[in-house]
Amino acid sequence: MAPPGPSAGVRLLLLRRLLSTGTEAAAGAAAAPTAAATATATAAKAGNKGDSLALYRRLVALGRSGEGSVSRALSKWVRQGGALPVQDLVEHVKELRKYKRYGHALELMDWMVNARGTTMSHANHAIQLDLIYKVRGIEAAEAYFADLPDPAKNHRTYGALLNCYCSAKMEEKATDLYNKMVELGICSSELLFSNLMSIYMKLGRHGKVDSLFEEMKVVKNVKPSNMTCRILMTSYAQSNKIDAIEELLKEMAEKDVALGWSAYSTLASIYINAGLVEKAESALKKLEGLVGPDDGMLPFDFLISLYASVGNLSEVNRVWDVIKAKFSKVTKRSYLGMLQALYKLNDIDGMKQIYVDWESNYKFYYVRLTNMMIRGHLKLDLTEEAEALWEKAKEKGTKFDSKTCELFLDHYMGKGGMNLALNWLENMIKLPNKAGKLDQDKIHKFQKYFEEHKDADGAERFCNCLRKLGCFDGKAYESLLRTYLAAGKESYSLRQRIKNDKIGICYDIWELLNRIGDKG
Numbered sequence: 001m002a003p004p005g006p007s008a009g010v011r012l013l014l015l016r017r018l019l020s021t022g023t024e025a026a027a028g029a030a031a032a033p034t035a036a037a038t039a040t041a042t043a044a045k046a047g048n049k050g051d052s053l054a055l056y057r058r059l060v061a062l063g064r065s066g067e068g069s070v071s072r073a074l075s076k077w078v079r080q081g082g083a084l085p086v087q088d089l090v091e092h093v094k095e096l097r098k099y100k101r102y103g104h105a106l107e108l109m110d111w112m113v114n115a116r117g118t119t120m121s122h123a124n125h126a127i128q129l130d131l132i133y134k135v136r137g138i139e140a141a142e143a144y145f146a147d148l149p150d151p152a153k154n155h156r157t158y159g160a161l162l163n164c165y166c167s168a169k170m171e172e173k174a175t176d177l178y179n180k181m182v183e184l185g186i187c188s189s190e191l192l193f194s195n196l197m198s199i200y201m202k203l204g205r206h207g208k209v210d211s212l213f214e215e216m217k218v219v220k221n222v223k224p225s226n227m228t229c230r231i232l233m234t235s236y237a238q239s240n241k242i243d244a245i246e247e248l249l250k251e252m253a254e255k256d257v258a259l260g261w262s263a264y265s266t267l268a269s270i271y272i273n274a275g276l277v278e279k280a281e282s283a284l285k286k287l288e289g290l291v292g293p294d295d296g297m298l299p300f301d302f303l304i305s306l307y308a309s310v311g312n313l314s315e316v317n318r319v320w321d322v323i324k325a326k327f328s329k330v331t332k333r334s335y336l337g338m339l340q341a342l343y344k345l346n347d348i349d350g351m352k353q354i355y356v357d358w359e360s361n362y363k364f365y366y367v368r369l370t371n372m373m374i375r376g377h378l379k380l381d382l383t384e385e386a387e388a389l390w391e392k393a394k395e396k397g398t399k400f401d402s403k404t405c406e407l408f409l410d411h412y413m414g415k416g417g418m419n420l421a422l423n424w425l426e427n428m429i430k431l432p433n434k435a436g437k438l439d440q441d442k443i444h445k446f447q448k449y450f451e452e453h454k455d456a457d458g459a460e461r462f463c464n465c466l467r468k469l470g471c472f473d474g475k476a477y478e479s480l481l482r483t484y485l486a487a488g489k490e491s492y493s494l495r496q497r498i499k500n501d502k503i504g505i506c507y508d509i510w511e512l513l514n515r516i517g518d519k520g
């Protein structure tokens with residue numbers, strides 16, 4: 001049970017915006033290179049915050065392009081007079097890393113060091129180490145660490161290497177390194193304990209989690225924190241030791257360890273997973289009682305989500321009222337969480353009220369909220385309402401995302417409305433990160449439909465989508481040819497198109513071509 005961090009939704013939205021504008025800019029550049037170049041050069045000379053954003057857009061627009069693309073983009077940027085403050089570059093690295101573009105993030109760091117001669121801070125060394133591990137593997141990360149100058153071998157870089165060992169589930173190396181850190185006296189912090197405990201939890205070595213916790217308390221005399229308690233609780237939960245959790249809670253209470261609300265949200269979700277609804281509800285009451293004035297909306301978001309999981313609609317509504325009364329501006333994350341909760345509880349009327357409330361308080365739509373509403377309506381087969389919701393959001397300037405496309409695409413496919421499904425597929429391929437690719441079943445379903453309906457135009461449109469999705473092949477041509485044949489439609493260019501696509505003309509394709517009279 002881990003809802004996204006405070007600003008994850010907002011950041012995601014920003015990235016989406018960057019992604020779409022990035023690609024548009026790239027497309028524009030292809031059509032009118034000089035105009036685009038001038039615009040960027042002007043932006044670059046302006047040397048403001050927009051400048052940094054413009055560079056980030058270019059980096060994002062590189063998509064999945066391979067090694068060398070970042071260096072080329074940066075060199076071009078420099079040639080056009082763009083500024084490159086180190087701080088901005090580090091920010092870009094962090095952003096790229098957050099969105100799992102590890103290769104590009106690493107190339108950017110390498111470029112900073114090799115082309116610009118930037119001296120990395122220790123914190124940046126730790127980031128670079130992590131990226132090297134992710135892109136080139138554990139041995140490369142070890143070699144990087146070994147080559148670091150002594151002062152850079154500090155708790156950060158040691159911690160980063162330990163993290164690599166943990167992710168790689170290399171228990172022995174992790175333990176050795178940990179012991180080394182103990183020797184060097186850079187591991188007294190309980191953060192390290194929680195790190196190690198979570199390794200062992202990932203490895204399924206629950207006994208080790210337990211003994212580390214003991215070691216921390218007894219040998220190292222470190223007072224357990226809510227973090228380590230949460231890990232231990234989760235470890236107990238995974239080995240079905242609910243009693244042990246209760247013992248632990250008692251022990252912590254005796255020792256006056258303040259667990260904080262987040263430990264109780266972990267506890268509640270453990271109870272929920274174990275089907276212990278009453279205990280979960282009492283943990284939720286505890287949670288709510290521990291919320292402090294500075295904790296913001298997050299604990300309430302957890303409460304709403306967890307109450308929805310125990311199926312308690314009246315509590316979900318009550319907590320929402322608390323949020324509305326307590327905070328003058330409710331975040332879109334909270335709105336989204338509330339809509340998700342009501343969706344889970346099948347309360348479409350409640351969802352509508354929340355959405356109307358959002359519309360009356362906010363000028364701009366937020367596509368994830370609209371998606372949730374569409375999903376709620378489609379689940380009940382309220383197709384027209386869902387379309388109307390979308391039309392309205394569109395009028396207000398909302399752009400669909402891959403989820404919107406997927407929802408409508410799947411809905412229409414399920415009902416056999418393949419032409420409507422095709423419209424949404426065509427929308428989907430306009431998106432820069434064509435997530436939710438078509439699986440083979442869906443591809444077959446489309447092809448079969450166009451063949452049976454003798455719809456050559458539809459089949460061509462579908463082929464165009466396949467091409468954009470990068471899954472256009474000989475089989476797709478075969479289906480297209482069969483559709484032409486069924487439609488009794490002639491074509492004298494298909495043979496040439498197949499050749500241009502460098503697709504081998506197998507016997508089936510050859511025969512189909514002959515039958516539709518395309519002798520080339």
Ligand SMILES: *[C@@H]1O[C@H](CO)[C@@H](O)[C@H](O)[C@H]1NC(C)=O
Binds near residue numbers: 226261
């Ligand atoms: C963790 O415990 C400390 C007290 O030791 C408390 O101040 C803090 O709010 C707790 N954190 C959470 C997220 O509950």
Ligand SMILES: *[C@@H]1O[C@H](CO)[C@@H](O)[C@H](O)[C@H]1NC(C)=O
Binds near residue numbers: 314315
């Ligand atoms: C929901 O929670 C409240 C407060 O804990 C409780 O009084 C009520 O019976 C619960 N309702 C359901 C349907 O479980």
